[in-house]
Amino acid sequence: MSAARPAGAGSPVTLLVIAKEPVPGRVKTRLTPPFAPWEAAALAEASLADTLAAVAAAPAARRVLVLDGRPGPWLPPGFDVVPQCAGGLDERLADAFARSAGPALLIGMDTPQVTPELLTVDFADCDAYFGAAEDGGFWALGLAAPDPALLRGVPMSTAKTGAVQRARLVAAGLRVRELPPLRDVDHAADARAVAALAPGGRFAARLAQAEHAAVRR
Known part of the structure; x- marks a missing residue:
């Protein structure tokens, strides 16, 4: 049940970014074709860099990159880097929230169009806070009192993921505020629309x- 005044009211927010190291063949595989694996990885790196820049410019008590892999030159200063746990995406998201003792907002690396204003909650x-993705998932989830149990068992990467979450x-009695829906970058058409x-x-x-390189091939 929700309290009359949320535990996170007026408290600085931890901003969490869950991401993969942009390695060819491991990220943005649905962009190949039309792009080569190294191009898809370069797009993933650019998406991550834009996302981290927005997070760096937003007010936060703490900024945490929950990373599968190793940090690279794309990581700006001011972030704590922690490894992702093992398991499905629901378990990894739940574990990311467990890293925060206070209110937290979590996003992924697939919405490079995100702005600091959208992350100021x-x-x-x-x-x-709940930010729906246009593909049926969600791009942002904020919790005044992070509870990993709210994510465990949610089926991920389906058209109903956002609705279930x-x-x-x-069902937990939380008062939910909506963030604007955003489009994830999954396919080439998404990439063009987001750019x-x-x-x-x-x-x-x-x-x-x-795209210029793809035309020349």
Whole structure:
């Protein structure tokens, strides 16, 4: 049951980013084709860099990169880096929230169009934030009082993932505030649409390079 005033009201928020090291053949495999594996990895790196830049520019008590792999030159200063746990994505997301003793907002690396303004949240009048993804998942989840049990067992990477996760929050009696829906970068069409939303970012520049190279092949 939710309390009259959320535990996280007025408290600084921990911003969590869950990500994979951008290694060819391990990230953004649905972008191949039309792009080569190394190009898909370069796009993943640019997406991650844009995401981390937005997080770095947003107010936070702490910024944590929950990483599968090793950090590289794309990592800006000011982040704590912790390894992802073993298990499915639900377990890894749950473990990421367990890293925070206070209110936290978690995002992934697939929405390079995210802005610091979208990540500036306050739990004064809610217990949770939920950002739906256009593919049926979710791009952001915020909890005033992080409870890993709210994520464990949620089926991930399906068209119903977001609906199931949001229903979990409601069933727990949490007051949920919606963040604007965003489009994840999964396929080439997603990449083009997202780049058009943030034409000045690293991702848009890297996509232009990759598309130019693909045309010349």
